[in-house]
Amino acid sequence: MWHQRRIRLSPQPRGFHLVTREVERAVPELGELRVGLLHLLIQHTSASLTLNENASPDVRHDFAAWFDRAVPDGADYFSHTLEGDDDMPAHIKSSLTGASLVLPVRDGRFALGTWQGIYLCEHRDSGGARRVIVTAFGDS
Amino acid sequence: MWHQRRIRLSPQPRGFHLVTREVERAVPELGELRVGLLHLLIQHTSASLTLNENASPDVRHDFAAWFDRAVPDGADYFSHTLEGDDDMPAHIKSSLTGASLVLPVRDGRFALGTWQGIYLCEHRDSGGARRVIVTAFGDS
């Protein structure tokens, strides 16, 4: 069983955002999989996807605090600066977290840990809506 | 052919640990795959999985040295501090290395490079046993 579709994640401000429910609602095919996997690819190079803690907003805040220090806006060793001070850091942060996720599915639901959720990592100040290609496959 | 099961990795002290053999022993279905993939997802947000050098313990030691400097325990810009100084760094280190791996399988064995092994990255001082969902799929 193979399903593939393109979905859109709502625009978010720069930062880390929990989107597990938004992804589930956009992919009803998930319910048909008895055992399988769901692959997500964000079709951008300045936003990314990761799995992390789904409970405390503090965790998402601290993600931003760390990444903004580790990859500073407007660092003087960057040469790719025409698209703004937040552009080149966004590319690097994207590769540090990753453009894709593969998640196990069991009996029509994600088989994640209790505290795991999907983060949309928005690295631009004004990134807009983000396109994601979702591929669901497995046994129905 | 689809097999999915939950396994447990033994408790490890904080650091980077080679678990290739432990994973192989826990997933006998690997032997049935002629060509396929094995997907691993660690169901936690303060431990992670990566592939790296399988020979020298020095490499694993230096991984810890670098990550502990890059994401310092108890940094003053963290607000999520109730669960201990090692908790918020553990979340960030987890997303830098990643919660899942996809490995090629050929003739019943991992098709890794000669020097590649699976690391359990334990980012908490006392993380305990770690659960991993393993999904094996392909042609038998």
Added chain:
Amino acid sequence: MWHQRRIRLSPQPRGFHLVTREVERAVPELGELRVGLLHLLIQHTSASLTLNENASPDVRHDFAAWFDRAVPDGADYFSHTLEGDDDMPAHIKSSLTGASLVLPVRDGRFALGTWQGIYLCEHRDSGGARRVIVTAFGDS
């Protein structure tokens, strides 16, 4: 439909290199997939793969600038030094970016974003040709 093969990526100097076309040419089976995925695993621990911006060489230059500062050659806290000052940083950079990629395929072509390309991240000064195991699977 399952295809698996080992390909070689041409030797590159240390840095970040766009290899989307080189991968496409080496995997003609891509054209047979109506809907599916392509998995890539680089069989090394001092080079890695990531998706990022496919247009500006400045971006690839700035990736090197950032990674070389974040994981400095010959840092005094590294103990694994016998293979050269660039060896231990190469291992860490590899796990920060990752040894594998999973890419969606649609109608025989990668379903990437307009600005996304595959980077070979070469972290050694003289890494040589790099082996990649490619697994294509899906519906034909």
